[in-house]
Amino acid sequence: MLPEPNRLHRARDFSVVMRRGRRMGRSNLVVHAVARGEQGIASTVHGPRFGLIVSKAVGPAVTRHRVARRLRHICTDVLGELTETTDVVxxxxxxxxxxxxxxxxxxxxxxxxxxGLLEAPKGPPS
Structure with missing residues (x-):
């Protein structure tokens, strides 16, 4: 489970990451990221923070919640590899x-x- 301090909650934080951050599209995800110090975002929080957007276009509620749970678990694995001032949506x-x-x-x-936030992509353990 993704720890509470590592989650984005406020709509303002989501907006800042989406509007001012950089983005990279993949086949099933779009990753938006910004450094808190660069954009004047409150830096009282320590550690990277993640936010998820899983719209109704993904599927019904059960499917959306399954996708969100998977993404939260993946974010937990990535936590230690990001700088403390990174916000990701x-x-x-x-x-x-x-x-x-x-x-x-x-x-x-x-x-x-x-x-430019990770060294190299890692696949599933072999």
């Missing part, structure tokens, strides 16, 4: 409903790597 696209957790993990890591 992940927007799930309709294809995320049929994607496996491993595919979503690879796509998230790939997007973060392209944004």
């Amino acid at each position: 992940i927007r799930a696209l309709p294809g995320a409903a049929g994607a496996t957790s491993a595919d979503l993990s690879i796509q998230l890591r790939s997007g973060l790597k392209k944004l």
Whole structure:
């Protein structure tokens, strides 16, 4: 489970990341990221923060919640690899409903790597 301090809650924080941050599209996800210090965002929070957007286009409620749970679990795995001042918003696209957790993990890591936030994408353990 993603710890409470590592979650984005306020609509203002989501808006700042979406509007001022950089974005990278993947086949089932769009990853938006911004550094809090660069954009004048409150820096009293320590550690990277994640926000999820899973719209009705992804599917019915059960499907959306399943996708969100998978993404939260993946974000927990990525926490230690990001700088403390990073805010990330992940927007799930309709294809995320049929994607496996491993595919979503690879796509998230790939997007973060392209944004210069991770060293290299990691696949599922072999």
